[in-house]
Amino acid sequence: MRTPLIAGNWKMHKTIAEAVALTDALAVGLADLPANRQVVICPTFTALASVAARPRAGIAIGAQNVYPEVQGAYTGEIAPGMLKEIGCTYVIIGHSERRQLFGETDAMVARKAAAVLDAGMTPIVCVGETRAERESGQAENIVLGQVKAGLSALSNRLSEIVIAYEPVWAIGTGLTATSADAQAMHAAIRGELRSVGGNQADTVRIQYGGSVKPDNVDELMAQPDIDGALVGGAALVAESFIRIAKFVK
Ligand code: PGA
Numbered sequence: 001m002r003t004p005l006i007a008g009n010w011k012m013h014k015t016i017a018e019a020v021a022l023t024d025a026l027a028v029g030l031a032d033l034p035a036n037r038q039v040v041i042c043p044t045f046t047a048l049a050s051v052a053a054r055p056r057a058g059i060a061i062g063a064q065n066v067y068p069e070v071q072g073a074y075t076g077e078i079a080p081g082m083l084k085e086i087g088c089t090y091v092i093i094g095h096s097e098r099r100q101l102f103g104e105t106d107a108m109v110a111r112k113a114a115a116v117l118d119a120g121m122t123p124i125v126c127v128g129e130t131r132a133e134r135e136s137g138q139a140e141n142i143v144l145g146q147v148k149a150g151l152s153a154l155s156n157r158l159s160e161i162v163i164a165y166e167p168v169w170a171i172g173t174g175l176t177a178t179s180a181d182a183q184a185m186h187a188a189i190r191g192e193l194r195s196v197g198g199n200q201a202d203t204v205r206i207q208y209g210g211s212v213k214p215d216n217v218d219e220l221m222a223q224p225d226i227d228g229a230l231v232g233g234a235a236l237v238a239e240s241f242i243r244i245a246k247f248v249k
Pocket of ligand 1: 009166170171172173174209210211212230231232233234
């Protein structure tokens, strides 16, 4: 009932030429993607137009950030409509790196999610706890608080939103939540979504992120509430990302 979504977050990697080469390799490798799953790649802003111009049947394009205004005096920022114009259909919002390094708050995440929806794209809203929060038994409180603060103003549009649960301690570290721990958090997130937006909760895709690799993706995707993956490091290598997108369920 929920189509799994595999997303590649390229972060601040790849020149334009490298981004185009990776896109071309993915287009070949994913030409026979199994039915009933979707793939999106999220290059840097500077590579978006070149990547969008490549033939890439079935591979959608997303951005890694956005500013929640239509236009105006916001030096250095990019509006939702500009991303849409270039061919984006998804935008990653509230990634832990943005929360930690750039001070992105739940309130800003909420504004960005609304602006992305208003522009006709799908927000991928990231949530996740730090290692200290997990060790002190606060993981679920923190994550559900982020979900509530980020999405309660959008309670009638939940089914248009993708959530990515990314434990901060698992990002880029090679550490992954066990599939059981990940499933438990995904189920808790879905419970929170149910209290925010009722039965829409059953249609919201909740991705797992944090050191997803070819050798752990199948087990993660076998969990009932895990509906895809947000992939960083392993999305930069065609062979790994292709294998992840072709996870075996
Ligand atoms: P990682 O990054 O796969 O390199 O851990 C995931 C992310 O930050 O989205």
